Amino acid sequence: MNFSNDRLSLDNIKSLDMVSYLHSLGFDPSKVAHDDYWYLSPLRNEKTASFKINRRINRWYDHGIGKGGNIIDFGILFFKCSIGEFLKEHSGNNTLYHSPVPDKDILEQRQSKITIVKEESLKSAALLQYLKQRKIPLGVASNFCSEISYNISDHHYYGIGFKNDLGGFEIRNPYFKSSSSPKGVTSYDYNNKVLVVFEGFMDFLSYKAMNYGLREKKENFLILNSLSFLDKARPFMEKHKLVQLYLDQDQPGQNATKRALDWGSKYLDHSSLYKEHKDLNDWIINSPQTVSKKIKTAPKP
Template sequence: MENVCKRLSCEAVNEMDMVDYLATIGLEPKLIRGNEHWYTSPFRDENTPSFKVDRKLNRWYDHGERKGGKLVDFAVEYYHCTVGELLRKLSSNLNLPVPEKRSANFQPGESNHIVITFVKPLSNFALLQYAESRSIPKEIIQKYCNEVSYNNGGKDYFAIGFKNDLGGYELRSKYFKGSSSPKGFTHLNNGQSQLAVFEGFFNFLSFQKLHQNSKMPETDFLILNSVSFFEKARPIMEGYKQANLFLDGNAAGRKFTNYACSLNPTYQDKSSLYNGHEDLNDFIRDQATKITPALKNKRGLRF
């Protein structure tokens, strides 16, 4: 057990998106200003949000406690455990005891909180154009995603919505990246013996694009929607004969790929498909920029 624990390092945990992680334990921002996500402090009872997460830096700071840090620092403080206990629990897929809940201070409508107001088939031109800018064809984005209207802080917006197994949505547009509660992973079960695993749904859609004009591999799909759900999804992944990992090519994605492959031979690293790119979507977008000029030049057009 100790060897497994060491494989999921502090560095790997700190690479997880903190806003996503807080959502998995039921903590939602009360106010969002750019990269700053404000929460009522999880460490005490309060009415005015004083706990801030800078999503760009992936750091937190509690103004009331006058302390902050990375995700590991938060988890140790929140669960009242040691770093070793935290990593051991996460690595063995055991749940940490959640501290006694604070009294509810937030009332809907008082501050920023994403509320889904309407879901319909995706047809908005701006959203379809955004999908196209990421090299996802209309027929693919419309097959797997919806057009979601939502209210955030008393204002109405719309976005591409990808539903998770708990009923929440990953929300994306040209100007917004977020999610509604409850947050979780998405498992598309087709009854196959193999599973293709992705971090985000645009990478899953990119996989569909790659096989649009060829035979789709016989596989089920798992979209984590955040690597913070990796441990919760392990029972599903390890229930397959083979789990093919198409995780991001950044530091966090590589760490979790290496970690998974060290746990069980079920896991197979398939990131060589987009080697040298941030992720699978980055790869197909790069391919599109190379193909499009070639086609246009063939037709006698100049740039």
């Protein structure tokens, strides 16, 4: 679907592809069967996918709560707002719907179970070059990541693995972005009162790179690994006196930031640091020379 710069009408918004919309919010289907896309419900906590979008008719239904409808019906429940507030927020902002959706065969490949074969220290030349391109020193990455060998069906792959608190991995290489089950947040609790929150682990590593070689600050860290875990992670965030948010600058990231800011004055938005960029890592990659030089000259492990 093509979008103009004009304000979207009510009918235009209702016709927006819901699979694309949920992808822009950070939700991808657990399985795809013909026209039916099944998700772990974005509206509540569950372990078995029971939220369905029929892409042919572009309607959703959550079997757990017995409710469904169009994109506006979903938005009102998801953002806990009125229809007027939802329309005001989104009718003039097309960027929310520009997030590309993977082809159906890619989605089906993603739902194939990822089996971790081996975990070892980072050594692959291709992965080390990938880290270099992302301006992440090996000394930083090796403290928090490992090299993962994994299988999808009968195919063997490898990538950078970042473990979550449940034992699953976020997996990255130059051509692939996925995760193994179980999916969850990653937290580092050093018994400090300040918590720094990131959307993805590349932003966390970027933050560490900026401070590499310096005296460690007294901070705890939370990497969501998916915006869908924001509310689930709130109890951990609430234990801290100060929560610094470094979420993405796209619409889903900023919506999540606004939601967290509503929870209280101890939540602070630090995304202005990279306001001209998608996220912290993107800012690091395109950073001023002073920051780039600092990272480049960081001590080697």
